[in-house]
Amino acid sequence: METKRRFVVMAVFIHDTNIISPLGFSADDNFQKILSGTSAIEKVFINDKIGSVYAGKINDELFNNHFQSINADFKGSRIEKLLIAALSPIVEKNPIKHDSVLILSTTKGNIAALANNDLNGAFIDQLAKNINNYFGLKTEPIVVSNACTSGVVAISLAKRFIEMEQFTNTYVVAVDELTPFVVSGFQSFQAMSNEPCKPYDADRTGVNLGEATVAVFVSNENRTESIQILGDANINDANHISGPSRTGEGLFLSIEKALNEAQIASNQIDYISAHGTATLFNDEMEAVAFNRLNLQNVPTNSLKGYFGHTLGASGLLETVITIESLKNNVLIPSFGYQQQGTTQQISIITKKEQKALKTALKTASGFGGSNSAMILVKNSVDVRN
Template identity: 35%
Template structure:
């Protein structure tokens, strides 16, 4: 049988609108002080907007002290938080058994605005539509621009002289929790002994215009779960933690983690909460915890009407209706790819202090299922807590964090690593003008340009989903590849997962969104475009079509690495209930496209 390691969180720090470091953030929360302020028009939005912004003067000062002023604003935040974790722990990223994993939704997306404005200024007569259809700045974007997430990661890795390639997870708003789950699995499988996980995102016109187009931003500070809630507040932050197997009685244990999908809608949460409930139950099962072991739930709590409703239903389905729930977003806003990291850090602080942090501004419950929410801090006995997140693409993730003296699994000095034994059931490759199955062409077209080719390939597949034609190009590519791969297959929703990667994330559609707002202003932003500015949405479209509710994770790296994806899939399949898993490369940028999807079937589990 498997003898699981205890995975300790032995160092952590964060930067948010509340301050720099644990003590400043914790004190602000203790004092019920929010970092959400009215931001002047032009800074991150064409109009005034409430948001939690990091102190730029203090950031500039600290960047100069560390001699990192030449790095982008987000890179500076990553470097500062990672450096603090290294200072606390003495860990060395130059060692081969130590890795760095980043989580972000949009990375250095603010660089795209500067590039686009410079290029468009040369062509003042261009129409909006021509700019959207053929954003010329894509052609001028350097192949090693830090607007590419893999390049941003590489630059950060070079600063620390990291021995291993720095990987990036871009899974919408669950990115941070997803990264913690992935890092935990890496250590348990023996791939690394220590992993620093850092998550960060900053605000810009790109981000705010998109959320405003969905009419999901409140004119007031957000009020999660309250009957008066009317939308979210945005924020920016960065946090970092160190996971390792060597800890002590002062360190919290990451006991369990799981990732799921609603298989319902790419921009709206499930109306039943079943996807999030699945992630919660699987995380608790891995941790060996029961409902009575859970002291509190730090939920996603964005304060949008449908998110909070869904979470109340998911908590009920998971059998946790009596467990106190809180949201920390009224203190610093929704910080996107940083949220899962910084909120996990503050869960650690709550467990250690024995204090549940009140949900700032909460007064009256306004969700359909009864849950317990307090607007004030509450002393309480602590054992374990659950951290949940949900995001665009229908993705969900959950963690269980435990005090060492209440952790239910026994640490062993001789751990046994387990991986699934798999067989390759099918491989589908899409290249210009051709779809191949196991190396044999099954569809050919004289058209190699993406738009006409993918339409023909889709029609040949024999499906009739009119929503296909509204998808962005990356999603069309992945949707068609998965369609050919999974034709005539049938699995229960929780028995199938999907893990994809590419180099450009969603830059192809990012450029379209940026072109729109640069030409006509933030108010012209289209929700139909913005929703596709996340690479994991291709996972969501595939999950909806094939009813996939299992693991769904999107990596961003410079080159395709099928062996690495397969190795991770084997870890996931051994730990969970997946009978089959899709892995693959799905790359599309400026008319260039390539997909290679592989289906792995779980045969058995081996112990190493």
């Protein structure tokens, strides 16, 4: 294992969190639905050309009623409303400072604007500026669009900025919508499943898409209930424009470097929240990488069976659920999994279980060879070697 260690200026923590998804309109709502074994995946009609697909979609009527209590007069786009709904309670609890910064994670942003010939509205930077202006931040917003690792990369970026004392705190928000553009793109890859997805299962046939908006507050303030970001790394293995490395090299290096920064060994990881898209090649690649790092016996799950793949929101969404698992000392089963479907054994969680948890590893992988890993630890827990 690599021995060089990057000098960490200060500890960085994740504080308040929020989720807007088909399962609910708060982090706790979503977590409770997951604990009850509820999945958002169902048949969703996209349009006349595409028809219906299995996916996770936010109920517009329920969401619009929810948004009325936030700002009944706002006339912006649906995606702007989703972002405002996710971020509003975070800002209310953590008032904006002169050097606060907004980091937006998304793969497609307001791509739906193209259907109305709103070319300017479709630019991701414009979406970030609109949200920035709504909340009155004084700094320029930052956009992270790095395929399906975007959510984890955004948290890593927030951590680095705070370590370098460039900002004292950040609002990290992630979003992607379920649109015909996105669905048709994944259909062209022949990566969509015609049934609810089954990450890591022997009978898995592909991904279900989903949509969500997630927001977290990250700062150097040490609070009792906070979760510390102990280590992180982002590696691009440049393997293929869409296919993952067969050796898991990029993910392997990401996890190795994150462990190195955290100054802990792989046997000190209590739980892995993995990417688990339910495609044949992704799940196999992850199993290879985990085995290379002797993580094959660590309880592991994918949350895609609950939400679908929410793309640029997935990394942040799954990080928030991981945080809830740590705080509540509970392992969540990997929804849809029945039998081992990767050539190398990994310990997929099959039932809800109470277990003392200190640390968790969150991983993500995406198109273009992108891979990310982040190690989370409960505050005031000393796990370093």
